[in-house]
Amino acid sequence: MQRKIVYFLALAALTLALSACGGNDTKSGNSSSASEESYSEEVVIKASNWEFDQQEYTLPKDTPVKLTLENLSGAHGIEIVGQDITLRGNKSKVITLPAGTYEIKCNIMCGQGHAKMITKLVVS
Template identity: 50%
Template sequence: MQKWIFFVLFILAGALGLGVLFQDISDRQEAQEAEATAGKMQQLKLVASNWQFDTPEYTIKKGEPTKVSLSLKEGVHAVEIVGLDIKLDKENPSKEITFDKPGTYEIDCVLPCGEGHAKMKSKLIVQ
């Protein structure tokens, strides 16, 4: 009788182990697919240092999924792309968005960062 109980428990444990194994493989495949999709995504990296961005203007293509990210090289900054619903800071450093409308947008530092804060601006050109 004990042999049957151990046999049933062994089979159940094996089935449970296989279920966990296949679930883990499934999760890994989903993560790899998400990374592949993100790899195809257009990147817009805004690098902020004391009272300036790394470039006076950024250019991206319209209609493509884009990951907008803020990198703080010096100081503490928060940025807003005026006219779009994009605000990035230390707590929320990135956002995924598709720019549908071509045009020129202003990028402003919206966190007072010192004496040159008023001049801390850049442009985003969506083509």
């Protein structure tokens, strides 16, 4: 019983301290729930030995898009040439690009067809 009161007082003190700091958020522990980035579309690039599933991918410009790489066979990665954007293996990343035409190439030395693994990304 005694312990419960102490706990309650501590909680009350903590709540007071927090609200005194100017925080207008009365719920606790939800400030980190925004870690999942928001995006409006998802584009999946499927890689196999030794090609990508499409010759061209299109994205909307200046819009966060979730880019996902799926390896159907072999181990491949992608690099958007000229941008600091890479994915290796089965991964996703939310990206935003200005309008333009980009080249995507495999960035993992995946074997004899590696140099052929190039595709186009059109952002408009």
